[in-house]
Amino acid sequence: MFKATPNPPEVDSTSPYESPDSKKLNEAAERALDHYLKPPPKQPEGRKPSRMFLVAPDMDNESLLAHVCESLASASVMTSDIAVYVDAPQRHTLLAIQQVIMLAELAVNRVLDNVDVLKAAPHS
Known part of the structure; x- marks a missing residue:
């Protein structure tokens, strides 16, 4: 029986790493192939928050915490008011949210107390 290919197939006996020049050439070829065939994954863009409701960057922490405390107090009262008008399962959920x-309001108040203590502490 006649075979179209020799047994075993003839191979090129030269290695791409025979000389420093051929090694550099092979590395350059690999980089070029990787550049075109395997592009690096695109980095996801950072999250850009909406600027519709922007807190002024020069606001001090104490003012921000005071505002948070007032907002939490208002949310607590609104939740309590709504709980009066709903039946038991939803009422329990609303009271848990309250x-x-x-x-959270207690934690913010503690932070505000700590800020006041730090301001009142004498500097040496």
Whole structure:
């Protein structure tokens, strides 16, 4: 029987790494192939928040915390007012939400107390 290919197939006995020049050429070829065939993944763009409701960058922390405290107090009252008008399962959910709001309000109040203590502390 006649075979179209020799057994074993003839191979080129030269290695791309025989000399430093051929190694550099092979590395350059690999980089070129990688550049065109395997482009690096695009970096996702950073999240850009909406500027519709922007807090002034020069606001001090104490003013911001005071505003948060007032907002949480208002949310607590609104949640309590709504809980009066709903039935038991939803009322329990609303009262749980009110409790979470009150805990956040307590934490913010503690931070505000700590800020006041730091301001009142004498500097040496």
